[in-house]
Amino acid sequence: MLRIPAQMKTKKYWKETLEAYLYLLPAFTILGLFSFYPVVKSVYMSFFDWSLLRDTQYFVGWENYEKIIGDPVFRRAIMNTARYVIGYVPISIALGLIVAVLLNSKIRFRGPLRVAFFLPWVTSSVAISMVWRWIYNQHYGLLNMMLAGLANAVNTVVEFVSFGHLSEVWQFSNPNWLMEPQWTIINLVIIAVWQSLGYNMVIFLAGLQNIPHELYEAAEVDGASPWQSFWKITLPLISPTTFFISIISIIGAFKLFTEVYVLYTGRPGPVNSGMTIVYYVYRNAFERYRMGYASAAAYILFAIIFVFTLVQMRASKRRIHYGS
Amino acid sequence: MLAEQQMWRYRFAKTFRRGLLYAVLIAGALVMMLPFVWMVTSSIKAPHEITLRTIQWLPAVPQWENYKVAWEAAPFDIYFKNSFIIALTVMGLDVVFSALAAYAFAKLNFFGKNFLFLLFLGTMMIPGEVMLIPNYITMVNFGWIDTYASLIVPWTVSVFSIFLLRQFFLSIPNELFEAAILDGCGKFAYLIKVMLPLSKPALVTVMLFKFIGSWNSFLWVLIMTNTPAMRTIPVGLTYFVSDVGAYYNYLMAASTFAMAPILILFLLLQKQFIQGIARTGLKG
Structure with a gap:
């Protein structure tokens, strides 16, 4: 066997290494300055009472973390996020899957329909939150006007079929969506479902393409209804996609900020009902200039997200293993 | 019967x-x-x-x-100009820097390759909010607050773009590369003349995502800008609310033209866009 002399190989190797580093230089410089360095720096900062308003910073150990964990506002942020996740992730996934399955059949206008469902995902969160602010308006908003119309229709029908015995069964109270704290998370869930449904649909459509068509044909020959095929074939085989979407939706949910900021014009909802972890970081860093404290909060966010990332990574490894 | x-x-x-x-x-x-x-x-x-x-x-x-009233009620011409300048520059620099890095990772053998690649990938697992505060301080120290530099430079490289392009470059057969190098074609010339033309779909996807991401970005621009002269469309829009208050007809007109460029871009390139998402499972 012909062997390349070790000397030559290393010389060529080191030459190529030098060349590769030149290619990597711009990326490495930018990432170094704005990713690697800040990741380390913010750990360091999280152990300090760090203010931009003075020159010396004071080491405080774990105090920032202890204070954050003990802060009812931070707990509120965690609770809000949990409620938001529980509200939005299952609905958005279920609707995304239903639309994907329906669109996956041979139908006309598939392209335009797909675009219609997907459009909300592309648009800027700021502009779209502005539109929802208008929809949620108590007196002139579309939502209350539609609900009032619906309540009226329901009442008329109920009154008619009950021969006038039941009138005004649905007493519509014109809720003030943006001012009453009990609606805050629901408002955000509605926007999130509307915005992410199309994205989930696209991922599900890609997943559905991977299910062998013969399975459905065999099921049909065996007399299975489409309903049975869905439960026995589609749902089990699409489950890795479902899992993937749930994890990334949860991770995304923990980063909620813009929608709250815009919907409530720079406040975290009435009585902190829309407080999120990122909002908490933002408020402490850029409204109160407590940089160390905010860094610690950001690291807690990282820790939470990291757990979900690990779960996702382990699951996808297993998936690849079974697949091959 | x-x-x-x-x-x-x-x-x-x-x-x-x-x-x-x-x-x-x-x-x-x-x-x-x-x-x-x-x-x-x-x-x-x-x-x-x-x-x-x-x-x-x-x-x-x-x-x-x-629309005219809304447009003139706030410096939307400046916001639009800023948004376009920033999104186009970020998109252009990102695709160049990422293609260079992706090429090294895909086709070259070098010392520390796996380590560096993992280091790069690792940043994708860290939420950007963790880097927000030190980056803000860096910008203050550089004197870059309220300048284009702060809105452009930190975003000119994304690991996601590098990763996507690397995957695409890997799918281009190595035999081609070795033959070209043997024929005396330089590595850089090979990248420009062979790799990039073959990678058009991946490049379009990367640029599209980067442009839209930059156009829609909010929190960073919010903390980096103090004056209307540097604001982009999304941040400008939030200030517009406090200017016009309850005049929702003007507010909706502004929201419409704020969304228009991205909606048009999406409708023109929706195939690439949807395929890109289906392939990568990207969450913005």
């Missing part, structure tokens, strides 16, 4: 199911479109029509001048 009857029943069931399918999908699509429709129709209503307590879908007379 019986068979024929069954046939008819089967056909009826099938047509019925088909009809139901269309009805559900079209109703769903209409609900999804409703906020956009309401935005546009509200934007051309007269002030007294915006404060009606019953639904009026269309204005009696479309008030197109609302």
